[in-house]
Amino acid sequence: MTEWYGYLKMILDGAAVTAELTIMGSALALLMAFVAGLGRIAPWSPVRWLSSIYIEFFRGTSIFVQLFWVYFVLPFAGITLSPLLAGVLALGLNVGAYGAEVVRGAILAVPRDQSEASVALNFTRFQRMWYVILPQAVPLMLPTFGNNAIELLKATAVVSLISLTDMTFQAQVVRSQTGSTLFPFITILILYFIMALAISASVRGLERRMTRGLDGVR
Amino acid sequence: MVEPIIQIDKLDKSFGPLKVLDGLSFDVMPGEKLALIGPSGSGKTTILRILMTLETITAGHIKVCGEQLYHMQRSGHEVPADEPHLHKMRSHIGMVFQHFNLFPHKCVLDNITLAPMLTKGEVRAKAEQRAMELLEMVGLADKAKAMPAQLSGGQKQRVAIARALALKPRIMLFDEVTSALDPELVEEVLLVMKRLAAETDMTMLLVTHEMGFAHEFADRVLFFDKGRIVEQGSPDKIFRHPSHERTQSFLRKIIAAGHRV
Numbered sequence: 001m002t003e004w005y006g007y008l009k010m011i012l013d014g015a016a017v018t019a020e021l022t023i024m025g026s027a028l029a030l031l032m033a034f035v036a037g038l039g040r041i042a043p044w045s046p047v048r049w050l051s052s053i054y055i056e057f058f059r060g061t062s063i064f065v066q067l068f069w070v071y072f073v074l075p076f077a078g079i080t081l082s083p084l085l086a087g088v089l090a091l092g093l094n095v096g097a098y099g100a101e102v103v104r105g106a107i108l109a110v111p112r113d114q115s116e117a118s119v120a121l122n123f124t125r126f127q128r129m130w131y132v133i134l135p136q137a138v139p140l141m142l143p144t145f146g147n148n149a150i151e152l153l154k155a156t157a158v159v160s161l162i163s164l165t166d167m168t169f170q171a172q173v174v175r176s177q178t179g180s181t182l183f184p185f186i187t188i189l190i191l192y193f194i195m196a197l198a199i200s201a202s203v204r205g206l207e208r209r210m211t212r213g214l215d216g217v218r
Numbered sequence: 219m220v221e222p223i224i225q226i227d228k229l230d231k232s233f234g235p236l237k238v239l240d241g242l243s244f245d246v247m248p249g250e251k252l253a254l255i256g257p258s259g260s261g262k263t264t265i266l267r268i269l270m271t272l273e274t275i276t277a278g279h280i281k282v283c284g285e286q287l288y289h290m291q292r293s294g295h296e297v298p299a300d301e302p303h304l305h306k307m308r309s310h311i312g313m314v315f316q317h318f319n320l321f322p323h324k325c326v327l328d329n330i331t332l333a334p335m336l337t338k339g340e341v342r343a344k345a346e347q348r349a350m351e352l353l354e355m356v357g358l359a360d361k362a363k364a365m366p367a368q369l370s371g372g373q374k375q376r377v378a379i380a381r382a383l384a385l386k387p388r389i390m391l392f393d394e395v396t397s398a399l400d401p402e403l404v405e406e407v408l409l410v411m412k413r414l415a416a417e418t419d420m421t422m423l424l425v426t427h428e429m430g431f432a433h434e435f436a437d438r439v440l441f442f443d444k445g446r447i448v449e450q451g452s453p454d455k456i457f458r459h460p461s462h463e464r465t466q467s468f469l470r471k472i473i474a475a476g477h478r479v
């Protein structure tokens with residue numbers, strides 16, 4: 001029995017790595033989504049091009065290949081990253097590219113009326129975006145952001161490629177040590193599910209908070 | 219001799235191949251209340267949007283408060299206005315839209331205080347005090363904390379008027395501010411505007427299909443067709459004794475459609 005406890009502990013350690021990758025990766029993805037999403041609609045064409053290149057590149061190649069490059073090829077350019085940092089970078093840049101399109105779409109979905117009203121009130125470009133457009137666009141982004149974060153959570157499993165001991169990696173270890181497939185994989189099934197549930201619950205809570213009052217109900 | 223507050227000189231505006239304003243010229247004197255009338259598509263909204271810098275112009279010049287709106291001087295040459303110039307010029311002008319365009323995520327009070335705080339650096343207490351005075355004026359002091367979605371159309375439009383007034387512009391543009399309202403809500407908005415016209419020396423340009431209101435409100439009426447002024451004059455002249463055939467037939471159609479003149 002104590003033996004199983006030890007194996008469970010191994011998987012839970014892996015779960016901590018997975019959670020860490022997911023949280024840090026999502027934070028980077030969020031940042032990149034706004035940078036590149038706003039960049040795509042910036043009034044300066046070089047910024048628009050750079051953003052498009054980033055988005056198309058990271059959506060057009062697989063996360064597997066990107067991770068490989070970040071961890072094994074960048075060192076040749078003199079940039080050596082820890083496995084965790086490499087994982088966060090690859091996951092964040094990859095999912096951020098999808099998020100950028102969400103940001104752009106949500107901003108363009110806010111009626112033009114709103115931006116025209118803020119021109120008439122003599123807001124600067126920044127003020128228009130910050131006080132008028134984004135507060136209305138962010139609630140539109142949230143559901144898709146939630147999906148993206150769950151995608152990112154599932155994609156964390158590829159990091160075992162660069163010797164990170166995430167949840168899936170640990171489950172494999174437990175499987176080879178115990179010969180049992182059922183125990184480790186039922187455990188991580190439940191753990192992934194709980195983490196995904198936590199993501200959707202927090203996104204839904206955020207959504208409720210942000211849309212309060214918009215429909216006339218307070 | 220007082221200078222006009224708005225001078226429009228040979229203004230052209232095209233949307234692609236469609237010429238919407240065609241060599242348009244007219245002046246507006248400070249404090250003047252102008253009504254712009256004319257058939258649908260004659261370019262009335264476009265004129266207001268151009269004055270609010272929501273469109274670009276194809277050719278011509280506009281002066282507002284003695285300064286070029288769409289042009290500026292740079293080392294002796296006339297160049298298109300940049301964003302800082304437009305920003306400066308916009309501070310003279312406010313606009314009320316047909317569909318109110320309130321900020322749905324802000325309560326009534328914040329809708330009104332946001333612009334003075336952001337663009338004039340007013341402190342909240344002062345901005346709120348002025349906002350409450352304006353809400354009092356439009357009869358909505360009790361709605362300060364309501365969200366826009368909780369208001370009727372007429373109430374929304376009165377908030378939008380208060381919001382535009384909060385910046386104390388010298389020129390106000392009203393684009394069919396009652397035409398999105400249910401008939402029974404039109405009167406409350408017109409009442410506010412009549413009081414405004416009587417109590418302030420603001421210059422006002424009004425686009426409307428409410429001929430009775432235009433008659434009462436305006437010092438001068440411009441009748442537009444196909445991007446040109448066909449006829450202009452005092453409300454009495456335009457509504458009682460229109461000299462142009464096109465003005466006459468336009469007014470006949472309006473009356474036939476049930477609007478009073």
Ligand SMILES: Nc1ncnc2c1ncn2[C@@H]1O[C@H](COP(=O)(O)OP(=O)(O)OP(=O)(O)O)[C@@H](O)[C@H]1O
Nearest residue numbers: 233234236238256257258259260261262263264265
């Ligand atoms: N963004 C645009 N792109 C293309 N055409 C436009 C645009 N805005 C306006 N137009 C066209 O310009 C013409 C004048 O439009 P405008 O809205 O100024 O007319 P209006 O006199 O205000 O009419 P209404 O009484 O129906 O409001 C119309 O033919 C309209 O279709």
Ligand SMILES: [Mg+2]
Nearest residue numbers: 262263264394
């Ligand atoms: Mg119009």
